[in-house]
Amino acid sequence: xxxxxRIAFSLKNTYRxxxxxxxxxxxxxxxxxxxxxxxxxxxLKIFANILSVIWEILSVFLGKFLYFIIMITGIGALYxxxxxxxxxxxxxxxxxxIGSFSNTHMFNPSRDKYYAIFLMxxxxxxxxxxxxxYSILKILVGFLPFSIYFxxxxxxxxxxxxxxxxxxxxxxxxxxxxxxWDYERKGFCYNENMLGKMLWIVIGILLAAAYGLPxxxxxxxxxxxxVIMVAAVPLGIVSAFKIYSFHEYREIQQQLQAQSMYQMxxxxxxxxxxxxxxxxxxxxxxxxxxxxxxxxxxxIKRHQKVLWKATQRIxxxxxxxxxxxxxxxxxxxxxxxxxxxxxMTFLPYFVFIMYAINRGTNFTxxxxxxxxxxxxxxxxxKQPKMILKLFRIRLREIIKVNLVPALIIGCGLxxxxxxxxxxxxxxxxxxxxxxxxxxxxxFSVHYLTIYYIFQPYNAGTEMKxxxxxxxxxxxxxxxxxxxxxxxxxxxxxxxxxxxxIAYSIAACVLVYRYAPKTFRLRT
Amino acid sequence: xxxxxEHISKHFEKKEVLRDVExxxxxxxxxxxxxxxxxxxxxxxxxxxxxxxxxxxAFYLVENGSRREVKAEDIGYVLSTPTVPEFLTxxxxxxxxxxxxxxSISDVKPIDEYFDYMSIDVEDRDKLLKDYSHGxxxxxxxxxxxxxxxxxxxxxxxxxxxxxxxxxEMKQLLRALKDGRIIIxxxxxxxxxxxxxxxxxxxxxxxxxxVDKTNLDNHEFKEKIIAALREENHE
Numbered sequence: 001x002x003x004x005x006r007i008a009f010s011l012k013n014t015y016r017x018x019x020x021x022x023x024x025x026x027x028x029x030x031x032x033x034x035x036x037x038x039x040x041x042x043x044l045k046i047f048a049n050i051l052s053v054i055w056e057i058l059s060v061f062l063g064k065f066l067y068f069i070i071m072i073t074g075i076g077a078l079y080x081x082x083x084x085x086x087x088x089x090x091x092x093x094x095x096x097x098i099g100s101f102s103n104t105h106m107f108n109p110s111r112d113k114y115y116a117i118f119l120m121x122x123x124x125x126x127x128x129x130x131x132x133x134y135s136i137l138k139i140l141v142g143f144l145p146f147s148i149y150f151x152x153x154x155x156x157x158x159x160x161x162x163x164x165x166x167x168x169x170x171x172x173x174x175x176x177x178x179x180x181w182d183y184e185r186k187g188f189c190y191n192e193n194m195l196g197k198m199l200w201i202v203i204g205i206l207l208a209a210a211y212g213l214p215x216x217x218x219x220x221x222x223x224x225x226x227v228i229m230v231a232a233v234p235l236g237i238v239s240a241f242k243i244y245s246f247h248e249y250r251e252i253q254q255q256l257q258a259q260s261m262y263q264m265x266x267x268x269x270x271x272x273x274x275x276x277x278x279x280x281x282x283x284x285x286x287x288x289x290x291x292x293x294x295x296x297x298x299x300i301k302r303h304q305k306v307l308w309k310a311t312q313r314i315x316x317x318x319x320x321x322x323x324x325x326x327x328x329x330x331x332x333x334x335x336x337x338x339x340x341x342x343x344m345t346f347l348p349y350f351v352f353i354m355y356a357i358n359r360g361t362n363f364t365x366x367x368x369x370x371x372x373x374x375x376x377x378x379x380x381x382k383q384p385k386m387i388l389k390l391f392r393i394r395l396r397e398i399i400k401v402n403l404v405p406a407l408i409i410g411c412g413l414x415x416x417x418x419x420x421x422x423x424x425x426x427x428x429x430x431x432x433x434x435x436x437x438x439x440x441x442x443f444s445v446h447y448l449t450i451y452y453i454f455q456p457y458n459a460g461t462e463m464k465x466x467x468x469x470x471x472x473x474x475x476x477x478x479x480x481x482x483x484x485x486x487x488x489x490x491x492x493x494x495x496x497x498x499x500x501i502a503y504s505i506a507a508c509v510l511v512y513r514y515a516p517k518t519f520r521l522r523t
Numbered sequence: 524x525x526x527x528x529e530h531i532s533k534h535f536e537k538k539e540v541l542r543d544v545e546x547x548x549x550x551x552x553x554x555x556x557x558x559x560x561x562x563x564x565x566x567x568x569x570x571x572x573x574x575x576x577x578x579x580x581a582f583y584l585v586e587n588g589s590r591r592e593v594k595a596e597d598i599g600y601v602l603s604t605p606t607v608p609e610f611l612t613x614x615x616x617x618x619x620x621x622x623x624x625x626x627s628i629s630d631v632k633p634i635d636e637y638f639d640y641m642s643i644d645v646e647d648r649d650k651l652l653k654d655y656s657h658g659x660x661x662x663x664x665x666x667x668x669x670x671x672x673x674x675x676x677x678x679x680x681x682x683x684x685x686x687x688x689x690x691x692e693m694k695q696l697l698r699a700l701k702d703g704r705i706i707i708x709x710x711x712x713x714x715x716x717x718x719x720x721x722x723x724x725x726x727x728x729x730x731x732x733x734v735d736k737t738n739l740d741n742h743e744f745k746e747k748i749i750a751a752l753r754e755e756n757h758e
Binding site: 275276279281283290291292294295298299302303370371373374375377378379380382383386459520521 | 572573574595596597598599600602606607608609610611615618619620622623624649651653667668671673
């Protein structure tokens, strides 16, 4: 077992180190400095190894810390009317129940298991048991400091705090043992990444119970929670025997891996299947247009679902929220004044919202996977005038997809402004609507432009461009920072409009200049 | 017409894939491009198709004694894994292709005539391309590249995964196509190369060289090719 653990570790470490080195090689400037033989340079290897070890240690504690501070005490603090200890125990009980079957470790067909058991032909039972034991130990060690710290802070007795990690581990082991027993009876194995409809409903109910019940003043009685927690410990011990004596781990892993994507060419296949599935089989779809308009119309119509569904949903949610706001003003008129102030200073915030709801990256991904991926292999498609002709058509389409929610939000905000008491300058309404629409157009132009300039995918539909990803991250960071900005709406709105128009023009110039050269399959 | 390559070179980081590619291809012939795994056949095709930039050198066409640049529409490139726009039907793909190339295709025929030419069944013509079999996708890809009548046709391992009947049909087709254009055909299968091609060109150590067949029977010729490929790799 000791040896297995060592091998498992070094295996995991090796591919982690290689992934770190690989990602370093994706960053444009660093790529140039790094030697081609990066995977065998000792210094780099040591550096990546250190990162990998730090990550392993962090993974023991960080997740648990976040879990407690956000999921339990963080949200728990919202229920002001309830005693902190009751809320703490209540949420913990329900979340642990969810985790016991949705995060088992054993039934997660992870990549390291595939490498170890199938590629390296390690003994499935020893390997599973070793890595499972390790994961349970990680739970015990990782939970203990935080269950004591956060538990004591919420007024939980120390002995309960100490039991919490054992309760969590025991619950997981009980479910694992039960699933193994179930496998022996039915020959069908549970996969935590492919939960059935029923289990999702159960998760929904448990989540609602965890966070909903305290809101209406109900929490599980202390005694009940204590009994369950204590009971989980002997149950866990009994389960450990079952887990240890079970012998068909190889069969189980085989079943699990067969359903998962980590097998060598499975990932590519999955993308392919996904993109094939997104094509509508409706034979009634035709087009009476010609040339590129014909291609575009068929593309849009046959991908209606992937391209427009999210837009429709976003539009519905936005309309709903705006109506909710109007209703609030009507029911509680005292909120109007605050809302009015907010509306006059909060426009920068909407940069981030418009960023978040923009469908640009999705649109360009579908464009590539289902259209350009194949057509870019034909030389006729790569002639400059063809590229630009299609760019114009696509620009129109991507703007259309994003414009509907933008119009709803823009008009909605203007409406809210009016309903909350209005403004002395009519121009403010116009600025609100126009600036939101401009932002939407800006993001559409932005995503299509970087797609045409960087064309990040290769023929195997893998993302190959580090620069593209950096531009995406930069976009995110800038939009995120906008949330911190406070500026009067008319000023920011006008600035936004000017910027968006200038950017869009510049972007189109760039595309016209460079896309005929850059819009190629990556190799 | 001649297709001339001069001193083409390409390296990836430190690895020199194409060192000094020099060759003159003549129209009316099918060239079999042989090379060992990783020799750079696909890289060479990608360079010619301008999917990747060459580090140095040039390639151009010589027509009636005057030299001109190779344009995108001069080249048809058929990949080993057929890629077709899967959301279109076979007929729609052809219609789209013919419409946007209206100016450059001489004597446009009715779409069904093209299908007949490729022996694609009537009931398959209005199916989405995603439901086409591998062989049929391959035919579509070749068909598109043929309609445009490019001066240079590059084929990367095109017949390897086709069934015997389709492979034979494709061979016939390529033979019928070779007049007035240059077909370069990369393959690992020696017999196919000998059967189909007029000239055998080796890509080895980053350079192209023709193998002379004069006075050799097929068996001796094969031996010569293998010896050439093997020997140079042990330098």
